[in-house]
Amino acid sequence: MKTILKVEGLTKSFGKIRAVSNLSFEVIQGQVVGVLGPNGSGKTTTLGLILGIKFPDSGSFQWFNREKGPNANKHIGALIEVPYFYPYLDLEKNLRIVALVRGQGFNDIQRVLDVVGLSNRSKSAYYTLSLGMKQRLALASALLGNPDVLVLDEPTNGLDPEGIAEVREIIKKQSEMGKTIILASHILDEVEKVCSDVVILKNGEKIAQGKVNELLSEKVLASVSAENMDALENCLKTHQKVSIQQVKDNFIQISLEEGLTTLELNRWLIEKGIIISTLEFHKKSLESQFLELVKDHPNQK
Amino acid sequence: MRIARIEGIKTWNYSTFKVLILLHAILFLLITLISSNIQFNIQGVNIAKILHFPHVWNTLAWFASWFNLILGVLAIVLVSNEFQFRTFRKQLIDGLSRNELLGGKVLVMNLVAIYAMLLVFITGLIIGIIKTPNFTLTDLLNGLNYLPILYIQALAYTLLALLFVFIFKTPGPSIIVYLLYFFPIEPIIRAIIPESIVRFMPAKIISKLTPMPDFVGISLSDMIELNISGSDLFSQNVSMSPSLTVTTLLVLLYCIIFVLISRQILIHKNF
Numbered sequence: 001m002k003t004i005l006k007v008e009g010l011t012k013s014f015g016k017i018r019a020v021s022n023l024s025f026e027v028i029q030g031q032v033v034g035v036l037g038p039n040g041s042g043k044t045t046t047l048g049l050i051l052g053i054k055f056p057d058s059g060s061f062q063w064f065n066r067e068k069g070p071n072a073n074k075h076i077g078a079l080i081e082v083p084y085f086y087p088y089l090d091l092e093k094n095l096r097i098v099a100l101v102r103g104q105g106f107n108d109i110q111r112v113l114d115v116v117g118l119s120n121r122s123k124s125a126y127y128t129l130s131l132g133m134k135q136r137l138a139l140a141s142a143l144l145g146n147p148d149v150l151v152l153d154e155p156t157n158g159l160d161p162e163g164i165a166e167v168r169e170i171i172k173k174q175s176e177m178g179k180t181i182i183l184a185s186h187i188l189d190e191v192e193k194v195c196s197d198v199v200i201l202k203n204g205e206k207i208a209q210g211k212v213n214e215l216l217s218e219k220v221l222a223s224v225s226a227e228n229m230d231a232l233e234n235c236l237k238t239h240q241k242v243s244i245q246q247v248k249d250n251f252i253q254i255s256l257e258e259g260l261t262t263l264e265l266n267r268w269l270i271e272k273g274i275i276i277s278t279l280e281f282h283k284k285s286l287e288s289q290f291l292e293l294v295k296d297h298p299n300q301k
Numbered sequence: 302m303r304i305a306r307i308e309g310i311k312t313w314n315y316s317t318f319k320v321l322i323l324l325h326a327i328l329f330l331l332i333t334l335i336s337s338n339i340q341f342n343i344q345g346v347n348i349a350k351i352l353h354f355p356h357v358w359n360t361l362a363w364f365a366s367w368f369n370l371i372l373g374v375l376a377i378v379l380v381s382n383e384f385q386f387r388t389f390r391k392q393l394i395d396g397l398s399r400n401e402l403l404g405g406k407v408l409v410m411n412l413v414a415i416y417a418m419l420l421v422f423i424t425g426l427i428i429g430i431i432k433t434p435n436f437t438l439t440d441l442l443n444g445l446n447y448l449p450i451l452y453i454q455a456l457a458y459t460l461l462a463l464l465f466v467f468i469f470k471t472p473g474p475s476i477i478v479y480l481l482y483f484f485p486i487e488p489i490i491r492a493i494i495p496e497s498i499v500r501f502m503p504a505k506i507i508s509k510l511t512p513m514p515d516f517v518g519i520s521l522s523d524m525i526e527l528n529i530s531g532s533d534l535f536s537q538n539v540s541m542s543p544s545l546t547v548t549t550l551l552v553l554l555y556c557i558i559f560v561l562i563s564r565q566i567l568i569h570k571n572f
Binding site for chain 2: 054055071073087088100102169
């Protein structure tokens with residue numbers, strides 16, 4: 001597999017604030033990599049650095065195993081934060097500028113406007129668009145010329161639920177076409193639904209990296225209680241597919257590994273002679289997992 | 302060519318650009334019109350001669366130089382837009398280099414300066430043909446060197462504006478500092494520093510390119526020509542004196558310096 005992007009020890013400070021700190025990761029062709037982190041964790045700065053609009057204090061990056069430079073950017077469709085266009089120009093003229101900048105013809109403009117559902121507004125001035133439409137135009141601009149690599153920063157920003165679903169669908173289709181996508185987002189759900197891999201950032205540092213389904217899988221959580229709580233706790237400790245999360249006065253919170261159902265657990269406890277009074281199960285939200293990941297990280301400054 | 306097309310779409314469809322260019326042209330034409338209708342006679346001094354070939358070129362270049370600040374403000378508006386709309390940033394992301402960003406703007410400034418030159422050329426040609434009683438082709442061509450000089454002057458004005466906007470980014474401070482630089486910042490500096498340097502200060506030297514026509518000299522030139530053959534007074538105003546050549550080259554040097562400083566700022570800028 002070809003390496004699309006290699007980032008090594010990237011560091012960038014703004015004054016005293018370290019926006020990105022010694023960041024390294026690699027993106028392989030065809031991967032959909034989510035860059036996940038809370039607001040201010042350095043996602044946008046990282047993308048700004050790899051797109052060459054900001055200069056790193058130290059570290060390096062390489063696109064397509066080649067020297068960096070503006071020419072690499074011509075093969076990358078990028079959408080950074082909020083859309084930037086000329087307000088007085090209509091959509092088609094704005095995209096013409098993009099096409100010229102990237103050294104393409106104008107023949108792809110109609111297609112990308114169709115993809116994002118803006119073809120009926122192609123002659124409207126940009127400033128007349130709603131925020132959601134502007135965001136779609138930015139996506140159209142990223143898709144222009146069918147680039148093999150997409151760098152998307154909060155692509156669903158400012159969209160309504162319908163728009164969010166549509167944009168995710170577009171991104172999914174792009175990934176099915178074999179495109180390499182780097183997607184920055186603070187929305188876990190988005191990363192989980194769209195990405196294959198994830199890099200988690202906090203305060204500019206990488207705190208976790210891996211496959212989305214390994215790092216962010218949804219575990220089944222349950223709360224159990226019984227008359228004899230101590231016996232229950234001791235018994236649960238012996239089960240291999242159960243891990244105790246929290247012991248409270250009147251219930252114990254546990255997580256179940258995949259494959260173990262609450263029914264089986266109940267049956268097993270009865271066999272051990274423990275009659276449970278309540279067994280409540282709920283799925284642990286991705287958000288709480290993510291918060292745990294972020295909270296547990298020792299590198300807090 | 303690609304850069305030219307990009308700048309073309311951006312600039313040509315921008316109504317403020319058209320308004321400022323139109324304002325510039327109208328003000329210039331108005332002044333020219335007024336000057337051509339002035340009847341001014343003191344003791345045989347006939348002011349109308351300033352609009353005859355070849356003096357018309359000097360006169361109109363001088364008129365045009367009054368409005369160069371409009372072109373400078375236009376330059377600031379065009380470039381600060383790119384910062385305001387963050388389109389410089391977008392174009393870097395989409396694959397333009399920082400040098401290409403600057404190159405596009407320098408190209409636009411050149412075209413604006415060429416416009417100023419053409420405006421004076423066409424107006425001068427029409428006014429000269431109408432006003433000059435009888436003229437030879439030599440008369441017509443004699444003062445034409447004021448056209449490239451005006452071009453360089455307009456270029457210097459717009460490129461200095463470009464430098465200010467790269468420093469300040471937003472239109473407000475850029476325009477204020479730019480206008481204040483010509484008056485009173487540089488005049489104050491000139492009052493403090495030694496005379497030998499004063500001559501080389503940008504605003505001073507740029508304004509020296511299009512000197513005020515010597516009204517009296519031109520008006521009296523007929524008489525002088527009658528009395529003294531090959532009058533000095535006459536030739537000084539028309540042909541390019543050595544000092545004007547040197548001044549032009551110095552202003553050209555300033556233009557290059559403005560672009561180089563702008564480039565240094567842009568190349569190290571985080572967007």
